[in-house]
Amino acid sequence: MARKLLLAVLTVAFIGALAAGAVFLGLLERSVVSREIEQPLTAEQMKGLVKRGAYVAVAADCYACHVTKGGAPWAGGLPFETPFGTIYSTNISPDREHGIGAWTRAEFHRAVRDGVGKNGHLYPAMPYASYRKLTAGDVDAVYAYLMSREPMKVANRENHLPFPMNIRQGLTFWNLVNLSSGTGTEVAGRSEAWNRGRYLTDALAHCGECHTPRNLTMGMKESAYLQGAELEGVIAPDITKAGLTRMGFDPLVFASFMKSGISAQGAMTNQMFEVVHFSTQYLSPDDLAAMSAYLFDLAKLPERATPPAPPQPVAVSAETASSARSTYLAVCASCHGVEGQGIPHVVVPLATNASLRLADARNLNRVILSGIPAQRFPGLERMQPMPGFAAQLTDQEVADLSNWLRANWGGQKPSVTVDEVRRLR
Amino acid sequence: MTIATRTLSLTINDEAVGPIDVPETMMMQDFLYEYLNLTGSRMGCGQGICHACTVIVEKGDGSLEEMRTCITGAHWFAGRKVRTVEGHAKRDANGAITQLSPVQQAFIEHFSFQCGYCTPGFVTGATVLLDQLKRNPVRREALEGVISEALDRHICRCTGYVRYFEAVRDLVLRTPGLVKA
The missing domain is CATH 1.10.760.10 (Cytochrome c-like domain)
Structure with a gap:
């Protein structure tokens, strides 16, 4: 009897070890980058995509993280203080030695959408869990745009992470739990503006990375989608329809707030100040309207402002x-x-x-x-x-x-x- | 319409002031000007940026703190000891100035100011800095940085800070005990 039990335990342990090994080796990882992407873009195609790429990169707010104050453009180096240690954003200028100059189209796609870079797994401070939902066309555009920038000879900074967090391959486990295989954001039957807004919110602007609370494994907790989270000691507020309404926004005011950073509800502070500075102020009126329509769950932005009633004062001693x-x-x-x-x-x-x-x-x-x-x-x-x-x-x-x-x-x-x-x- | 007032008592330049009824929304700067005719603290921006309006608050432990009077209500100073720019120099029994404070003297010697509008703030800020250095001397090599940081918030629009800076550095270096070996 004891021997049978031992055998069973050993078998389970063996299978467990095999499974863990398989995960670690990335055998269970599924790339969302299709095979056609292996085909390089022609010089002509690259040239044609630059302008669109500049806009996509702004909407995806790439620059805010891939530059330091006063640092070389696109050369990275911005520290991220995580609960596990400090990691630094990387040089994504087209420098062949320090940047992505030697990366192929497919390598870039896999870094952005799978979180697997040319030199190993990326840490999820790079919001690839959101960028996974980007269309291949938008990723191509960003690739073309970045390759058109000036190469910056700036070495990447080394991360300060303790064992075992410093083993990049370990991210395979995180990816297994936290990456969705579904990449579509389009919902049939909803308006074009609503769908565009959802794509902007979930894929490009990666709003959930800060506004959705994280679960035990530090992945986005989908059951509390956009309901607010704590981030570096401050609250990234609830930006669901209920949350925005509670803060006093209506769809029109909110769209203009994302453009200007200032409204009767206050001025953008902390990280959202930078988001407006680098990203949302440059969004087209249609995109701002779409984002607001989606967050307020409307087919399109209303013609007139409908400000919510101010809250009733509460008595204090x-x-x-x-x-x-x-x-x-x-x-x-x-x-x-x-x-x-x-x-x-x-x-x-x-x-x-x-x-x-x-x-x-x-x-x-x-x-x-x-x-x-x-x-x-x-x-x-x-x-x-x-x-x-x-x-x-x-x-x-x-x-x-x-x-x-x-x-x-x-x-x-x-x-x-x-x-x-x-x-x- | 009547303006709501509250009774205010405080000490200004070592003299007891009040009790006196002061509007509860009145800023300290207006109180100094309109009630006490102490017009040395300058109204510059009115937003707490330029620091031309600052006064010294002497705390319980004797240490000094700089406060902006244009954005701080008069009643915040209730019960506190305040020194305005009028209270730095030594005076005789008739109130005539007999000796400038070391900071004021240093500013004169270095021709630190031109129009003088920001000077009350600089006198206040430099005096607070000297008091801090007396309590916590700094290493010589850190001095320039400490002066810049302490007076950075004071805005001057004509002499360009250099002579204020040199006056303060000179005064700190020749006052014993402010700089560590």
């Missing part, structure tokens, strides 16, 4: 209100206005601010403590810097202020605790 009002008048009101109206072209309003309407108060609290640097927006708009008040306000004062602002203008329960503020310092 007299003590909280008195503390918060004193703080507000002392250090907030000169810029944000006594009534929270802000100053056009200078300071965002608070009375209609989306940050006050989020269930999680973290973004607001962080901004109160650390401030926001001056930011330039499209069309000569410029928001002045917001000072941080960590040195001037106690934890209690910040908690009171945050609770009062959120209750008054955001309709949120005054749930911020002193401990919560202390932990953010």
